[in-house]
Amino acid sequence: MNRQLPSEPGQSRYGALAVAMRARIVQGEWPPGAALPAEQALAAEHGVALGTMRRALDLLAEQGLVERVHGRGTFVKAGLSGAPMFRFFRFGDAGVEPPRSRILSRDKMAAPADIARGLGAAPSDTLLRLKRLRLVGDRPCLYEEIWLPLPLFEPLAKGDLVAWGDLLYPLFLERCGVHVHRAVDAISFGNLAATQARVLRLSTGHPCARVQRQAFDVAGRCIEMRTTLGDASAFHYTVSIT
């Protein structure tokens, strides 16, 4: 039927379909974890052939927005789950026991200019700041400073810290309804300041690896700025290039 006209947005019809489907997902028409309607149904609804809708869904799968499972269906992806910070570091006894977390401080204040800019906030905006220590067994391994935008993360600004558990992202979801969908980590090397060195039980000026993370939700808004510091000699990461 619809023979000509490739359509408008990117270029191809399946590209446009992917954009449309992405919008419906972001607007919450199907919550994370839920199954989308069958390909046939979606194709009919949008008035395209089955293969075209498949192409669109495959695109969204490549982008990590949905997950396709043979014989079961197509599901909205439920964001980043685990504690992927430790993939940058090798601590001797890791892998045996899961890393634990301890919140060192929690306060509200204006952020440095680069942090505010990363979050898309005004330089004078008040944000939520967390300092956190991550441990393997009893050994302090990573020091983190985390900035969160404040109307959104108000539920974390009060209440008991003990009930938080070891992972933040599941907490973001339960308390604030925020799904972390994508993150960008910038790696560099530096030296520990005195206070940072103290909690990590290293000497001031000790070489450290710094991972600056910017995390985004499904809609593409930045919802977290995080700086992680760890002993440089424990750092290890592998990149494949083609």
Added chain:
Amino acid sequence: MNRQLPSEPGQSRYGALAVAMRARIVQGEWPPGAALPAEQALAAEHGVALGTMRRALDLLAEQGLVERVHGRGTFVKAGLSGAPMFRFFRFGDAGVEPPRSRILSRDKMAAPADIARGLGAAPSDTLLRLKRLRLVGDRPCLYEEIWLPLPLFEPLAKGDLVAWGDLLYPLFLERCGVHVHRAVDAISFGNLAATQARVLRLSTGHPCARVQRQAFDVAGRCIEMRTTLGDASAFHYTVSIT
């Protein structure tokens, strides 16, 4: 026509086709840079529908083995070209002028066990070892130690070093017929030994970033082990996770 039987290797017919095409490419039926026959011709030759052959070629394109250009054809990829080592480092005046190279030494000797293992060589095999300095302007920036397997790279073991130019991979291709197709870089952190520090004009024990590279040709054989060292404070790298 050929309705049933999904075929053997991986599972799908297009998967098997991709494997077959990969073999033909690796065996040199079409040299790097050359154009493959048209999809129609290949599909007819293998007795499959056009769409199936397209799927197979798309797969090879994803894997970086071929490159598809609209309206022109499908081409065997010519391997890694540039000097992608500098993507891990930010030196102030980089980007303005291209980095230069200076070979510090060239000799034949047995390699440490891990190097030999990485190259798939016996621990006692004699290999070609290069030490190289990379400069931006007149400023020494990176120090490299490069190990190459020896029957293959014999053409580099003799002759004038001045004619080598600033990039190794094009040289590998011209002199030895080796295409670097894929590489794996392992990033870690350490301190400069005395000799390394001297050529980089830094102090002994200065913090450094270490990039350990393992490079492979189209057939998947490791053809280079390289260790690159640079000032840790100049290191910078970004990872996107989903």
Added chain:
DNA sequence: AAGTGGTCTAGACCACTCT
């Protein structure tokens, strides 16, 4: 104008998962 890859369709059958 001819040749290439890119998109779209319509319909068939296969493989997996759940009940």
Added chain:
DNA sequence: GAGTGGTCTAGACCACTTG
């Protein structure tokens, strides 16, 4: 067995590149 995504086909038209 019913429903899902995965594969394959056959043929049409579109968009880009080159002579």
